[in-house]
Amino acid sequence: MKWITWENVGVDRIACAWLIKKFIDPKAEFEFIKKGADLKGAEGIPFDIPGVTLSHKRGRCTFCTILKEYDHINDPVLNQICDIVDAADALNDVLPPPEAAGLEVIFRGLRKVVEDDRKALEVGYIVMESLYKQLSE
Amino acid sequence: MKWIMLIYKLPKSKTSANKVSVWRKLKRLNVYPLQDSVCILPYSERTVENFEWLSEEIKEMGGEATLWETACLSNYEEERINEYFLNQTNKQYLEIINAVNDVVNVKQLQSMWSLMNRVKAQDYLKSPLWIEVKGALQRKAQEFSRKGDE
Numbered sequence: 001m002k003w004i005t006w007e008n009v010g011v012d013r014i015a016c017a018w019l020i021k022k023f024i025d026p027k028a029e030f031e032f033i034k035k036g037a038d039l040k041g042a043e044g045i046p047f048d049i050p051g052v053t054l055s056h057k058r059g060r061c062t063f064c065t066i067l068k069e070y071d072h073i074n075d076p077v078l079n080q081i082c083d084i085v086d087a088a089d090a091l092n093d094v095l096p097p098p099e100a101a102g103l104e105v106i107f108r109g110l111r112k113v114v115e116d117d118r119k120a121l122e123v124g125y126i127v128m129e130s131l132y133k134q135l136s137e
Numbered sequence: 138m139k140w141i142m143l144i145y146k147l148p149k150s151k152t153s154a155n156k157v158s159v160w161r162k163l164k165r166l167n168v169y170p171l172q173d174s175v176c177i178l179p180y181s182e183r184t185v186e187n188f189e190w191l192s193e194e195i196k197e198m199g200g201e202a203t204l205w206e207t208a209c210l211s212n213y214e215e216e217r218i219n220e221y222f223l224n225q226t227n228k229q230y231l232e233i234i235n236a237v238n239d240v241v242n243v244k245q246l247q248s249m250w251s252l253m254n255r256v257k258a259q260d261y262l263k264s265p266l267w268i269e270v271k272g273a274l275q276r277k278a279q280e281f282s283r284k285g286d287e
Contacts, residue, residue, distance in 0.1 A: 050189060050193045056193055056194065059162070059194050
């Protein structure tokens with residue numbers, strides 16, 4: 001399946017791409033469109049783009065939305081990651097988990113040091129795997 | 138200097154949890170309210186993203202929101218607004234500095250440290266006062282660790 005999102009990925013989109021590839025669609029391919037570009041004619045499932053189904057909902061991040069939408073995924077560690085991404089991305093930081101600020105900074109910087117979004121997702125995947133592994137222990 | 142401006146209209150319904158969530162986020166972002174439903178922030182990757190999603194949240198609840206990249210044509214006004222932003226953060230930084238002396242244990246010190254970091258996240262113009270807050274808290278931490286060593 002093809003999944004579409006805006007270019008210049010940050011913490012929410014990197015985390016979502018990992019979630020999609022690991023738990024929803026192992027063959028997922030990601031396509032990046034310009035920010036604000038028209039989605040008409042684009043084939044695939046859009047995510048983390050304002051106005052689409054898989055996007056911020058009720059003030060919470062897209063990672064939370066996807067986790068809710070695909071409710072066959074039942075993994076308490078993912079709920080923990082959801083809180084981390086949410087605090088990093090969506091101003092829900094009354095009680096931010098300690099990992100949130102660090103993850104946000106790293107992913108904001110990541111896209112600036114790798115050549116393109118595809119590479120950012122690749123590297124981001126490893127970081128997310130590490131986070132998941134460590135929180136599972 | 139570039140600014141990001143949010144113009145919004147909340148739905149007419151009575152006060153709801155949704156509305157409160159938006160108000161809370163505007164407050165957390167420490168926006169400068171230009172008019173009743175118009176507010177600005179210094180332009181950055183992060184402020185744009187924050188406003189983008191806030192706009193979506195407003196539209197999701199049936200309100201209206203548009204975002205504008207904008208410049209102020211009056212130096213005087215711009216300076217005034219810059220001062221507003223600096224004063225807002227400085228006020229919070231000063232509160233922390235003034236309270237450091239009353240801190241009696243590490244737990245309190247740690248909660249002030251996270252308070253400082255929360256303020257810093259909205260310190261858009263990078264107030265020089267931050268270094269002092271950090272210094273004051275670190276000195277206090279050293280005091281505690283010396284006491285612990287004794």
